[in-house]
Amino acid sequence: MNLLEVRQLKVHFPLKPGVFGRTRGYVKAVDDVSFTLEAGETLGLVGESGCGKTTLGRAIVRLTEPTGGSIWFDGEDIARLTRADLRARRRRFQMIFQDPYGSLDPRMTVENIIGEALDIHQLAASSSARRQRISQLLMDVGLDASYAQRYPHEFSGGQRQRIGIARALAVEPRLIVCDEPVSALDVSVQAQIINLLQDLQQEHGLAYLFIAHDLAVVEHISRRVMVMYLGKIVEAAEAKTIIREPKHPYTQALISAVPVVDPESKRARIVLPGDIPSPVAPPPGCPFHPRCPRAEFPRCQVEVPPLRLVGPEHSAACHFA
C-alpha cells in the first residue's frame, strides 16, 4: 500500500503588487502534481532553481499551504486537516533542510533542539528518559552522546546536518522530506550523510522524498526519480531507467549537463540555450518549448503535453516521448 499519495496538488501564490494591491495573477509554483510513495522507499525529485521542488516538499508536510488537490498519508488527507490535528499527525512526517546553519536555533543546546520535538509530542515520560533518548539519537546519527550540551556553532556543517537528522528522527516518523540535505556540504562529507540516510532508512523503514538539484546524488539514493520543470513533473521513472533512457528532452539535457569525472567518457553535450523562464509568466503550450532542441511549431507552442505513460512505470510529458 502507498504511504503517501499526492493527487493534483497545486500551490499557487497570488501576485499582489504593493500591500493592498489586487491579485494580478498567480505564480503556479506547483501545478497539478500527482505521485505516490511507498513505505520504506526513496523517491527523488530533481529540478533547477525556481522549478517548485522545495515548495512541493514543503506543501507535503504543510509548511506551505496547498491551494488545491489532496495529500493522502496513511489513509488520511493531510491537506484538509485542522491545525490541531495536523500537529499530532506531524509526528509521522518530518523534514530535513538544506542549510545546516540556518535550520538550528543558535541559542539552544543540541539537547533542547532534539528534546523540543520529544516534548511537543510528549514522547519522554521522565527527564532521565528524555536524556537517554537524546543520547541514543545522537549515537544513531554518528555523534558522541556528550555533544548534547553543546551549541550549534560548535559543530561543522556535516555534524549540524546530523543534528537536523536526529531531530527529525526523534518523533519516529515514517516519511522524511529531505530538501537538498547535502548540497551545502563538502564533497567528502556529502558521502557520509548520504550513507547515514541510507542506513537509517534500512533500520527504521523510513520513506524519503529526496529533493536535490544534483542528478547523480538523486540517482544514487532513489528507487524512482521525478524531474520537475516550472511547477510540473515532466518525467518520472525508475532511477536506472531515467538515467539510461530519458524520454523528455529536458531530462536528456540535464543528464548531459552533469560534469563527469572520468576524462575518457565521450558524451554528447547538449547545451540548452536560454535561461529558465520566470514562473510568473511561463511560456504557453509546453513550458519547455523555448529551450527545447526538439520543439515543433506550432504544436509545442500551443498544446500542453500531458504526463502520460511511455513505458512500464515511466511517464513523460512530451508530445514526442
Added chain:
Amino acid sequence: MPLLEIKNLKLDFVSGDANLRAIDDVSLSLGTSETLCLVGESGCGKSVTALSIARLVPTPPARYVGGEIWLAGREVLKMSSAELCSVRGGVVSYVFQEPSASLNPVMRVGRQIKEALKLHRPSKANDAEVIRLLKLVGIPAPKLRLNSYPFQMSGGMQQRVMLAMALAPEPRLLVADEPTTALDVTIQAQILELLRELKKRLGMAILLITHNLGIVGDMADRVAVMYAGQIVETGPTHELLRQPLHPYTRALIDSVPKLAAGTTRLSAIPGMVPRIGEFPSGCRFHPRCPAKRPDCSQRVPPLAEVEPGRWVRCFYPIGAR
C-alpha cells in the same frame, strides 16, 4: 618560462596573538594558454592561493611569510602599488562565484564594463567595444543590455557580464574561482562551454578553482589538489583522475556519486576537513587516510616528483612499492 610560477608560497592569517598558516609551501606553475584546475574542499586554501596571484588578500589580517610569485616575468610580492594596478586586470583577471555580489547593483552593466576598459585600454573605452565584449560572452541583444542593471539579468547572464568585464583588458590569465557553483546545472554547462570556447579563441591561460571533480574532467589540462593549505598532488588531468597517487585524491574521486554507476554505497572519507590552525601533525591527511602508517603522523612528507610531471605529497603513494 611559464606565465605564472608560484614558488613555496607561505601565507599566515594573524588573529590576535596567533599566526594561522593558511597557505603552506604552495608551488604552482601555469603555461600560456593552459588550463589548470585547483581542486579542494572548503578551507583548503585554494581561493587564498588564487587571490595571492594579484596580491588581493588584504594585509592585515594576512601576511605573506615567504615564497615568490612570478607573473609574466615579474615578482608580484615585490611590486609597488602602481605596478600592481597595471597587473590586476591587465595581466590577470578574476571571475568569482557569486556574480550578483561582485557586480555593482546601482550601475548599468555597460558602464561597469567600460570602467575596466578605461583603466587598461583607454583608447577602446566606447560602446562599440563593450558591445563586442558582450557579444563575445554570448549575451543576446547586447545593444539593449548596455543599459540594464544587474538585477534585471539572470544569474547566468550576470556571470557572462562578469566574464566580459574580466576579458575587457585582454588578460593573459583568467582566474575563475568557483564560477559556476551558484548556477543551475544547465546554466553551468553553458558557462563551461563558453570558457572552453573563449580559451580557444583568445589563447589565454585559465586557473579554474572548483570543488567539483566533474568540472575538472571536463575542463582541465592539469590538476592540482589541495588539502589543508598544501598541494598534495599535481599532474596531467587524465592520469590524475584515472590513477591518482595520493590517498586523498583517490578518496575524493570515490566519494562522488557518479551517474549510472550502479553502486549501492558510497565510500565516504571519515572525519571532517580540518580547520585552519588545527591542521594535524605530520601528513595533514593522516587522521582520515585509509592507508596511513605509524610514521605518517611523525614526519611531514615533501611534494616529490614520482613520475615525470606527477608530484605527490605522500610517503606511500598508491601503486608505489
